[in-house]
Amino acid sequence: MHETEAVADARRFMEICNGCRYCEGFCAVFPAMELRRDFAAADLSYLANLCHGCQGCYYACQYAPPHEFGVNVPRAMANVRAESYEAYAWPQPLAKLFQRNGLVVSLVLAAGIALILFLSILLRSTQMFTMWPVQPGAFYAVIPYQAMVWTGTLTFGFSLFALFMGARNFWLDAGSSKVPARAVGEALWDVLTLKYLGGGGHGCNDNDERFSMTRRYLHHAMFYGFFLCFASTSTATVYHHFLGWQAPYPLFSLPVVLGAVGGVGLLVGTTGLFAMKFTADPVPSSKNLLGMDVALLVLLAAAAATGLVLLAWRATGGMGVLLAVHLGVILALFLVLPYSKMVHGVYRSAALLRHAAERTYP
Ligand code: SF4
Ligand code: SF4
Structure with a gap:
């Protein structure tokens, strides 16, 4: 720094x-x-x-x-x-993506949707515009399974590695510190409960001197909604690879229930936090973070909304296009993860771990 x-x-x-x-x-x-x-x-x-x-x-x-x-x-x-x-940020030449981040995220989002629509048409011709009944394997008639898996694995794998390298850079710059097992447990608790959004029990000053828990609850909805969506994808992967069951899954199957509940949580959290941006007192806020904040909230809300719309209309002729649009949004999310406001969760978790450690070994 x-x-x-x-x-x-x-x-x-x-x-x-x-x-x-x-x-x-x-x-x-x-x-x-x-x-x-x-x-x-x-x-x-x-x-x-x-x-x-x-x-x-x-x-x-x-x-x-x-x-x-x-x-x-x-x-x-x-x-x-x-x-x-x-x-x-890692690699450093990509650090510039944090400048005008709102524009960068919007362009990647548009490119992600266009790319998946183009690939679907290229690989499957016009089949994607026709009716596909909800039967096992119907999604792969729109986009081949191998194309879906390799695109997701490569982009998400790169993003996870870039996030790890960023956290490593932060940790080394903050100075090495012994990390006892107890500190890991304390930091994990602070992260999972979003303890410091509670302001010691009375909440944050969302708009003015009055205290409120709204921001904390909306963060919880977004945070756990995101992880439920991730759990849904992981469960579907296990179903496909180890049990030989192909998507789309029935309405009350585990991947669909996890994805639907997670999607609703993500949508409620992101739209609520987005609305709060316009009522918050601008004096203690930073305009340098506003574009980045709004871009990530819109991207996460789009991921949740397109997933829920796909679930609602998957038995109609629109399924192919809805699936391609949803996958395009997910691709954009994977690509911009390490160059978006999402990094705040990684650095804040690392800072909380360091804080827990230095309380033990000052
Ligand atoms: S330093 Fe940050 S977290 Fe602490 S009271 Fe001030 S605004 Fe809140
Ligand atoms: S200077 Fe202001 S912000 Fe800093 S500790 Fe005192 S009251 Fe709090």
Whole structure:
């Protein structure tokens, strides 16, 4: 992580906060800050990724604007976070995709849908526009199974590796630290419960000084919805490879139930969080993250919506086109994963692990 204007701003605020310490019970950022006297750029990147943007410290701060100190920790941390995504991206030439991220994601989404539609027509001619009854193997009459599996495996495999390398870059920059088993358990709990979106039990300051749990609940819906969709795909893979059962599966089969519940959760979470972007107080937010935030929410919502529409209309003549559009959205999601706001989950989890570790070995 390099010295920048955003890093200098965050350092100035952390030096004021370290003298004040009024917010030390708010979240993990302030106890981690108190373990430090100096704030190198890497320390500030670590603290920024530990910040969940609950905005509690902004509304509680006696030095916030219009005070001459102008302390605005949530905005400063969000600005450093946005820069850290680019700094740790792998491979580095692709880090530029974080700039104008909304446009990048939109273009990849359009290209993903167009590519799958084109491939379907190329490989299956006009068969995809005709009626396909819901019978085992019907999806592969639209797109051959091998093409579907290899495209998904290669793109998702690359993205997972790029995310791993980004997390490694973040971890090395934040400084090595022993990680006891207890710290892994604590960090996992903090991640799975989204503990710091709870603001100590009363929630975040979503719009103003009033506390609310809405953001936390919507994040839960999105987070667990995403994992249920992933579980649905994994179950379908086991069905296909080990049991010889071919998609599409019956309405009350495990892959369909997991996918439907996950899709609804993902759709509710993403649309709710999208709506909150337009009611939130802009002063403690960072405009540097807005495009990235909105792009990922739209992409995830599109993945959920196209999957649910496909489920509802899979026994009609539109099945071929709906399947191609859904797979195009999923392809776009796989491609942009390491160059989208999705990285915040990886870096925040790594920061929480480091925080749990340094509480044990300061
Ligand atoms: S945000 Fe304000 S009130 Fe909170 S610790 Fe910093 S200076 Fe003190
Ligand atoms: S915005 Fe919330 S999570 Fe971030 S530093 Fe302030 S209190 Fe902590």
